[in-house]
Amino acid sequence: MMLTTTFILFGLFIVFRLFYIFVPIFSIKNNDKLQLLNEEKGITVLVPAYNEEAIITDCLKGLLNVNYKNFEAIFINDGSGDRTFSVLEEILELNPLERVKAGELSHKPTKGIYQSDKYPHIYVIDKINGGKADALNAGIELTSNEIIVTLDADSILDTNALQAVNTTFEEDRVIAAGGMVQISQGYRGSHKKPTPVFSTSGLIRFQIIQYMTDFYLHKFTQSKMGAITVIAGAFGAFRRHALFEVDGYRNTVGEDMDITLKIQKLLRTKYKNKKMVIMSHALCFTECPATFIDLYRQRIRWQKAFIDCIWTYKYMFFRKLRFLPSLYLLLDSLILGTLCAFIVLTAPFIIILNPSNFIIALGLFTLAYVIALYQGAAALFISRRYGVSYTKNDYMRVVMFLPFEIISYRLLGLLFVSLGTILYLKNKKGWAASRRVGVSYQTFE
């Protein structure tokens, strides 16, 4: 019985991996270049910030360097206890301003709205702390442009990112779109023309490969299948009306997954012809945790956010959400991603107790290893087709690193997933209260 279950799960795992590897390989062309449009649609970029004094200037610089005219950016200082607001004030030379609110989404009171004297398309909202969702809602209230981009304060937009958003939303059917999040430690040189590098610590290398796989393979495939379940909070784009129709963001630990699922609900009920896609050319660079303890905190948070969302939407799968996103969430994310983490972690003990299964476990491991190697290779090839190409030396480094990474850092990921789930389930009630105590807004899915 247990063996049958193992084989079924493993079969499922293989099927999903095959999709992730071969859908992108066969559908993405070489030198897939971004098509620039002449007409620029109006875009508002919302940047919620809570205690981001150290990093917010980089984010601002990224916005100032964007190769796009018809946009405004609104920083929302969510009652930071540090100098976030002063930093913005000094650089931007802020003047108080009156702006019309839509009056549809409730949020914590604002203390003031300001416009930059120096860069008139940059605005700042200073408000009382209410959490990331609350800050985003305050920002949405002030928008009038058709497209709203949400950006984390620790993320830096690529110069062509908004052009890519513009091109993506040229298609009327697109109601929301996810950007490609890259790891800033994996790049060197100017922000205007960053060069990808692989000479960095193992912990960061592991995350570079993971983000690459996640965005270029997983998210791309999900996009093709209409099964996107998370538009990363770091960088996403939405049609303004959709955000209002779902009553804005909900205050939860995983507000990015939550808003994505709310829009998926909209796609199932109201906008049957519309779709959610991934913007392969819209890059942003985010700093990933550089120490084990920070990585641990981030991953535990992600996993708690994920389980929380699954729990919240438990009655909506298949009924209120489309078939494929439901299937993806339940099978790949929950069963394969979370439950199997426990199985894989307990496998060594099961083998010790019952050595007769050793060969079978070894067989399954070898198959999974082959798949993982090909998946890593596919991620590199696909990102290269989008112009993310490393030097020969760096490719050598990847080739040396990948076989080792699969059996080291990646297994650590399983531990995080398991721990996050246990911690969430253990403290389900307590968690709700601690939601607002945001340490950082660095969430991704």
Add this chain to the structure above:
Amino acid sequence: MKRIIFNVAFAVSFVVIFASVFTFYLDEFAGAYNGIETLSPSDQLEILECYDWSEQISDFPMENGKGAEEVPVLIYHRIVDDAAVTKSHYDDSANLHSTIVLKSEFIKQMEFLYEEGYTVLNSKEFLLFMMNELEVPEKSVLLTFDDGYKDNFREAYPILKKYDFTALSFLITSIIPKSDEKYKAQDVQYFSTQDIENSCDIFEFYSHTFAFHKQTPDLEAHLKEKSKEEIKKDISVSLHNLNERNRAFSYPSGEYDLDTIAILSELDIEMAFSIDKINAEPGMNLLEIPRKEITSTTGMEDFKHKLIEKNPTDTGS
């Protein structure tokens, strides 16, 4: 064009590598997956103290001090319920396979033993009798079952239990399923580990080899054809499976030769059973104990005859 070639090469190389790894492990997967996982060489049944009752020696009421001089040892294979008999139980010439005894027949046979006051011995009593160290009643018998068919548990066990009889069951340990499956009379099924644990109050379990209940392509028994090392290894593995219970052994199809006997003796096996038409009596080689086969064609008269019939006077020494 270049991309297409690359994609195809990428896909093909993947398929080739993945398929070769898969084929390499296919036997293991299939073996495990064929539904049932069976005992592996390292496994041990949890029956260490389960049939300690077989060490007990009954206080036999001996009338006139007249003990048995010889004891018939009966060997059964399958016991199938009359109502459950299907095509699969018949051979090519439309006869019930000889190894199958119908449940109704088995009931009559056990009833007979009970009503006639037969004493069913356990292994210890029988061993001491064979060593001339114990007197057993004139009407004594030893019941044995070969191969460990699941129907022995389903059909024979309740009947034996009803009459308070016990029996020796010889298991081919490599085919013991580790998880219980539903009993299907039409299939050939074997005692699962659970069945064994649930019936050790009636059955004593001993080795019928680990995996050598087979024949080579030219129909020679493994126990005669394989090398001495291989045979010894196979049997010791089965003993390991059985918590080193080495009181008894049964030769698959009753076939053995001098080498086999030597191996069993090296492995300290106390008694080994073959198949013959005569009763067991003290003085016989303990590794060549004869058993009388009960088959599908054994009628009641035949059965009684097998019990009563004495050995010709020139055997046994």
